[in-house]
Amino acid sequence: MTLRIGPHVLNSSVLLAPLAGITDLPYRRLVRSFGAGLVVSEMVASQEMVQARPSAHSKAEVHGDLGIASVQLAGREAYWMAEGARMVVDRGAQIVDINMGCPAKKVTNGYSGSALMRTPDHALTLIEAVVQAVNVPVTLKMRLGWDDDSHNAATIARAAQDVGVQMITIHGRTRCQFYKGQADWRAIAQVVDAVTVPVIANGDIVDTDAARQALDQSGAAGVMVGRGAQGRPWQLAVIHAGLNGLPPPEIPQGQNRADMIIAHHAEMLDFYGPEMGLKCARKHLGWYMDDIDTPREMRRAVLTARDPAQVHDLIRDALSSSERVAA
Incomplete structure (x- = not known):
């Protein structure tokens, strides 16, 4: 259409x-x-x-x-x-x-x-x-x-x-x-x-x-x-x-979704600069974590970490945990 x-x-x-x-x-x-x-x-x-x-x-x-x-x-x-x-x-x-x-x-x-x-x-x-x-x-x-x-x-x-x-x-x-x-x-x-x-x-x-x-x-x-x-x-x-009536798109799962979220986060830091980027990205990270039912403590850790590398590691951990629960 x-x-x-x-x-x-x-x-x-x-x-x-x-x-x-x-x-x-x-x-x-x-x-x-x-x-x-x-x-x-x-x-x-x-x-x-x-x-x-x-x-x-x-x-x-x-x-x-x-x-x-x-x-x-x-x-x-x-x-x-x-x-x-x-x-x-x-x-x-x-x-x-x-x-x-x-x-x-x-x-x-x-x-x-x-x-x-x-x-x-x-x-x-x-x-x-x-x-x-x-x-x-x-x-x-x-x-x-x-x-x-x-x-x-x-x-x-x-x-x-x-x-x-x-x-x-x-x-x-x-x-x-x-x-x-x-x-x-x-x-x-x-x-x-x-x-x-x-x-x-x-x-x-x-x-x-x-x-x-x-x-x-x-x-x-x-x-x-x-x-x-x-x-x-x-x-x-x-x-x-x-x-x-078309085949549904491929939705990223597991570490493929982690890669997508990390790339989005990195682009926001580049677009806004490190400080503003961290602030603006939190709402998106929260929605991503909510979509995979991330446990409260892990969600809080993802949203409060300030070092981008640590944020990315936590995102991978969250998606790995989600995969294990789904299995």
């Missing part, structure tokens, strides 16, 4: 969601290596991008082995959004995604992210400014609405399509739900009915069964996986295979 975004044809309709502090370049490259239709960068603050904040530039980093590179921008002013879009395209982005879905208070208090769904006319000025600023497809990610009394995603989607947005992703919750309760995939169908561009269903899609249900209930053209891929970078490929 393929998916088209403007001139780009994706070989899979299973996409990696932008996740703040998670979908950095090393993680996107790893997920892409197993197979994914699209991997989207973590949210980049448009003003910080233009003002050359190093952290913003690193979040927007793209690489040739990502396939079609998508960078997500957030902001509340048309000028910064347009300039930020130009900059990320100049740096290699082939798709610009607009964030209107982040529920975090530090984002919504700044009138960005899902707060823009409360001011749709203003949101449209930002969307239009980005579309006019770049010559690559612009996509939009949002929620059903701000709260249960304001499900306005379909109205915003229609207006966004009219000014040139070429794909829309809907997380099946309102902003006020954050991540509580169950994603409402049926409600996404209202957006599908309102537009002709591809609509992607997001929220609680962790495996093939969930993806199939989301597609059936929403009528969406594809799914976007976020938390379901944490500690399991192969999961998008597993879901794609399951949806299309």
Whole structure:
């Protein structure tokens, strides 16, 4: 099942969601290596991008082995959004995604992210400014609405399509739900009915069964996986295979998985530098350890060790222990 975004044809309709502090370049490259239709960068603050904040530039980093590179921008002013879009395209982005879905208070208090769904006319000025600023497809990610009394995603989607947005992703919750309760995939169908561009269903899609249900209930053209891929970078490929009746991908086991985790850890240290790399890698190491049911003490040792060589030895020990338990 393929998916088209403007001139780009994706070989899979299973996409990696932008996740703040998670979908950095090393993680996107790893997920892409197993197979994914699209991997989207973590949210980049448009003003910080233009003002050359190093952290913003690193979040927007793209690489040739990502396939079609998508960078997500957030902001509340048309000028910064347009300039930020130009900059990320100049740096290699082939798709610009607009964030209107982040529920975090530090984002919504700044009138960005899902707060823009409360001011749709203003949101449209930002969307239009980005579309006019770049010559690559612009996509939009949002929620059903701000709260249960304001499900306005379909109205915003229609207006966004009219000014040139070429794909829309809907997380099946309102902003006020954050991540509580169950994603409402049926409600996404209202957006599908309102537009002709591809609509992607997001929220609680962790495996093939969930993806199939989301597609059936929403009528969406594809799914976007976020938390379901944490500690399991192969999961998008597993879901794609399951949806299309294909043989499942080979999931690394034992020392092959240890090698994969160690390579990911080493790339993060190289990307961020030793100190920041150790800090940023811990969440990923925790998810990897959780996926193999690592005993608490061994998990703690992996996450607290500071010498990279020691971390790598502990990872090998953890995977060896997991193999013995499985046997």
